[in-house]
Amino acid sequence: MIETLLNFLNQEEVLQVIIVIGSMILFFIGLFGILTQRHFIKIFISIEIMEIAIFIFFIGLAFQKGKTAPMLGDGITKFINMNDPIPHAMILTAIVIGMAVLALGVSMAIEYNKLTGITTIDKMNGLKN
Amino acid sequence: MSLKRTIPMTTVSGFGVSAVFILTILNILMQNMPSNIYRAGDELLKLNATDGVANSVTTVVVYFRGFDTLGEIAVLFIASLGIGLMLTNNNLNNISQENSNFMLQIGAKLLSPVIFIFGLYIMIYGHLSVGGGFQGGVIIASGILLLLISSNGFHISHKFVEIFETLAGVSYVVIGLIGLIILDSFLGNFLPYDISKMGLLLSGGIIPIIYIIVGIKVGSEMSVIVDNMLKRNIDD
Amino acid sequence: MLGLVILSSFISIILIAFKTIIEPKLSHTIVLSMGIGLNAVILFVAFQAPDVALTQAVIGIGISSVILLMGLKHLGGNYES
Numbered sequence: 281m282i283e284t285l286l287n288f289l290n291q292e293e294v295l296q297v298i299i300v301i302g303s304m305i306l307f308f309i310g311l312f313g314i315l316t317q318r319h320f321i322k323i324f325i326s327i328e329i330m331e332i333a334i335f336i337f338f339i340g341l342a343f344q345k346g347k348t349a350p351m352l353g354d355g356i357t358k359f360i361n362m363n364d365p366i367p368h369a370m371i372l373t374a375i376v377i378g379m380a381v382l383a384l385g386v387s388m389a390i391e392y393n394k395l396t397g398i399t400t401i402d403k404m405n406g407l408k409n
Numbered sequence: 410m411s412l413k414r415t416i417p418m419t420t421v422s423g424f425g426v427s428a429v430f431i432l433t434i435l436n437i438l439m440q441n442m443p444s445n446i447y448r449a450g451d452e453l454l455k456l457n458a459t460d461g462v463a464n465s466v467t468t469v470v471v472y473f474r475g476f477d478t479l480g481e482i483a484v485l486f487i488a489s490l491g492i493g494l495m496l497t498n499n500n501l502n503n504i505s506q507e508n509s510n511f512m513l514q515i516g517a518k519l520l521s522p523v524i525f526i527f528g529l530y531i532m533i534y535g536h537l538s539v540g541g542g543f544q545g546g547v548i549i550a551s552g553i554l555l556l557l558i559s560s561n562g563f564h565i566s567h568k569f570v571e572i573f574e575t576l577a578g579v580s581y582v583v584i585g586l587i588g589l590i591i592l593d594s595f596l597g598n599f600l601p602y603d604i605s606k607m608g609l610l611l612s613g614g615i616i617p618i619i620y621i622i623v624g625i626k627v628g629s630e631m632s633v634i635v636d637n638m639l640k641r642n643i644d645d
Numbered sequence: 646m647l648g649l650v651i652l653s654s655f656i657s658i659i660l661i662a663f664k665t666i667i668e669p670k671l672s673h674t675i676v677l678s679m680g681i682g683l684n685a686v687i688l689f690v691a692f693q694a695p696d697v698a699l700t701q702a703v704i705g706i707g708i709s710s711v712i713l714l715m716g717l718k719h720l721g722g723n724y725e726s
Contacts, residue, residue, distance in 0.1 A: 286646060286648065286649060288648075289647075289648025289649055289651075289652060290646075290647060290648040291648075294648060295647075295648055295651060298648070298651055298652055298655060299651070299655075302655035302658075302659065305659055306655075306658060306659055306662055309659065309662045309663055309666060310662070312666060313665075313666040316666075317666065319671065320716075320720065321671050321674065321675070321713060321716060321717055321720065322666075322671070322674065324713065324716075325665060325674060325675070325678045325713070326666065328678060328681075328705075328709065329662050329665070329666075329678075329681060332681060332682070332685050332705070335685065335697070335701070336685060336688055336689075339688075339689060339692050339694050339697060340688075340692055342692075343692040343693065343694075345647070347693065348693060349693045349694065349695050350464075350465040350466060351463060351464050351465065351466070351538070351539070351695070352463040352464075353463070353538075359465065362465075363693050363694070365465040365466045365468075365469050366469055368466045368469075368694050368696055368697050369466050369469040369470045369474060371694075371697050372466065372470065372543065372696055372697055372700050373470070373477065373478070373481050373543075375697070375700050375701060375704055375705060376481065376485065376543050376547075376627070376700070376704060377481060377484055377485075379704045379705075379708060379709055379712075380484065380485050380488035380489075380634075381488065382709055382712060382713075383488060383492055383634050383638070383712050384488045384491050384492060386638075386712055386713065386715070386716035387491070387492045387495045387496050387637075387638070387716075388495065389716060389720065390495070390496065390716060390719045390720065391495045391496070393719070393720050393721070394719075399720050399721060464696070466696045531699075539695045539696055539699055540696070540699060541696070543700060543704075544696075544699050544700055544703050544704075547703045547704055547707070547708055548703055550708070551703070551707050551708060551711075554708075554711060631708065634712075635708070635711070635712075638711075638712060638715040638716075639715065
């Protein structure tokens, strides 16, 4: 019973289905958070959840079962039978940029709070007055 | 709130950034695309074996996508500049001076050298194992964060950090220009590299040098960001 | 075994993300977002991408939560949204 379940989960097609459906559910949870929450910190965390969903989706699409990490090491002397390193490099840069954008957004929120004393977006109606 | 705020970067760094942009645009105009690469992954992996670097993600980040890394460093610099513009506080008198926890002080004294050595290891050995400049720089910045929150007397001087940052940014472009002069391509690998030496520390030509430069730049920018976030005065 | 690891990590990351969204206390929210980053690290290791896993562990768990906590401190304490 357990053996058949593990063998079923280890198939390549099942793994791809799990990756696609799981990361899409995670993405829509982040979208739900952006649309329903009102505090600045909650919105930044929702954006971070969406970012992580996209990273998992991208790395998971490049993943093939049975291939190793793109790196030479003990016992591995040739660049064959390895995963594609280009999605890894792109996501590595995207994580750093996401952190910088998060820090810039938080500092903007701090400055806005210092000027007006507002911490939620439903009170941001300065243009109306 | 006073509208008069000093920009925390010197004009030298401003000149450096504008030089980076101009040189990047010139290089994109001057370079020809290689016509023999059709499929990205396998062909690049075959090419990678000629460069003497064990970690192929490092090769892609630093060597094949060196322009993108330069642009990403520019984005990080602009984010750090924006945070410094928004959160710089000239009035340093009102910052609370209470001592931190005793356990935190002792633990920071014990842990911070280990964290710095770990970050340096990850930064220097980025072409042989997992890691590289981005991760090592951020680890060093987290060590500086530990020192900042634990001890009262520790301040990082922004002038010193700016010198590091400017030197790193300028030397990246200078190494790229030397490659352009010698080998007709920006960031060409002009130092000798031997495939039989793959796995040693001094292998791979300019690739580990550039990743160390990236690490210095990222570490100093992250330290400035963390310092600006911590030193903000609440009651003004 | 790999399929079980990936499936359980996805279930855990989705549950923690939903709890993060509906949690009213903001400091609890930031700590739960660190849990999301930790599950993402497990997934990246399972996908044979150790560089991305190290970057996510350092940046996504370490520095991001420090920045969010500093922002929460400056925005005024443990506000309940």
